[in-house]
Amino acid sequence: MIPAPFDYARPATLDEALGLLAKHGDDAKLLAGGHSLLPAMKLRLAQPKMVIDIGRLPDLRFIRREDGRFAIGALTTHYDLESSAELKESCPLLPEVAASIGDVQVRNRGTIGGSLVHADPAADWPAAILALDAEMEIAGPQGRRTVKAADFFVDILQTAVGPGEILTAIRVPQTSARVAYEKFAQKASGFAICGVAVAEGRIGITGVAAKAYLAPSADRVVEGVDVMGDIHASAEFRAHLAGVLTRRALERASKRA
Numbered sequence: 001m002i003p004a005p006f007d008y009a010r011p012a013t014l015d016e017a018l019g020l021l022a023k024h025g026d027d028a029k030l031l032a033g034g035h036s037l038l039p040a041m042k043l044r045l046a047q048p049k050m051v052i053d054i055g056r057l058p059d060l061r062f063i064r065r066e067d068g069r070f071a072i073g074a075l076t077t078h079y080d081l082e083s084s085a086e087l088k089e090s091c092p093l094l095p096e097v098a099a100s101i102g103d104v105q106v107r108n109r110g111t112i113g114g115s116l117v118h119a120d121p122a123a124d125w126p127a128a129i130l131a132l133d134a135e136m137e138i139a140g141p142q143g144r145r146t147v148k149a150a151d152f153f154v155d156i157l158q159t160a161v162g163p164g165e166i167l168t169a170i171r172v173p174q175t176s177a178r179v180a181y182e183k184f185a186q187k188a189s190g191f192a193i194c195g196v197a198v199a200e201g202r203i204g205i206t207g208v209a210a211k212a213y214l215a216p217s218a219d220r221v222v223e224g225v226d227v228m229g230d231i232h233a234s235a236e237f238r239a240h241l242a243g244v245l246t247r248r249a250l251e252r253a254s255k256r257a
């Protein structure tokens with residue numbers, strides 16, 4: 001459980017971090033909260049030669065209102081989101097999802113940006129980000145670009161964030177009504193065997209396929225989806241869960257309207 005040797009840099013600014021990424025290319029990995037990268041390094045599934053620690057960049061950790069929406073910095077922790085009074089009032093889906101992640105230690109260190117870029121098929125945030133129709137801001141050598149949540153998740157552990165780029169912020173609408181998150185969790189870790197987030201009738205589903213997705217409707221939640229089966233749940237059981245949790249989430253969301 002000891003990582004392969006690596007060099008370590010702690011840039012003071014986003015530009016410095018982008019410069020280090022450009023310099024070290026495929027040899028480098030960004031470190032945010034470390035709760036996905038460090039276990040992967042200890043198991044030697046990831047062996048970066050250079051770890052670029054962006055975890056303490058102050059400009060990427062914020063929750064603020066912006067043009068009728070919320071802008072959330074990529075380094076905002078799960079706990080920041082869980083405990084935000086403003087979000088509880090005006091975008092309660094995010095605190096609800098955050099509170100369901102792992103345990104206190106994971107929520108204190110793990111970041112929403114790290115989770116989204118890591119794109120674990122069982123992660124909770126992707127379902128909510130899809131249901132909220134969020135926009136993702138990505139910085140790179142050519143400047144900043146915006147990607148819709150529906151185009152962000154590409155495949156298992158793959159997103160629209162390219163080499164040399166950093167996810168900087170997530171923008172979500174202020175949506176206090178008709179939202180809910182229902183999850184059937186893996187008991188040891190809390191990861192979603194199936195998680196369903198609903199917002200304004202949109203249904204985001206995680207845990208079921210290689211990447212999180214938007215279901216076309218409540219009665220077609222696994223249509224066209226290659227449902228995963230593994231040691232935690234068969235494909236048949238996951239498909240069943242997707243239907244049940246969607247119904248529960250929609251019922252709870254309708255009571256909140």
Ligand SMILES: Cc1cc2nc3c(=O)[nH]c(=O)nc-3n(C[C@H](O)[C@H](O)[C@H](O)COP(=O)(O)OP(=O)(O)OC[C@H]3O[C@@H](n4cnc5c(N)ncnc54)[C@H](O)[C@@H]3O)c2cc1C
Pocket residue numbers: 029030031032033034035036037038039074075100101102103106109110111112113114115116117118120122123124125161165166167168189190191192
């Ligand atoms: C015991 C345990 C239980 C957990 N339970 C859950 C759970 O129930 N639900 C859940 O959803 N998750 C769970 N997690 C995962 C947790 O939420 C992680 O915090 C999260 O997946 C990664 O966030 P991080 O900030 O720790 O990222 P890191 O581990 O630092 O980074 C993850 C990956 O993203 C890249 N990266 C990080 N930030 C950026 C950025 N801004 N731009 C570009 N690339 C970036 C890194 O290079 C790395 O490849 C659990 C983890 C553990 C250890």
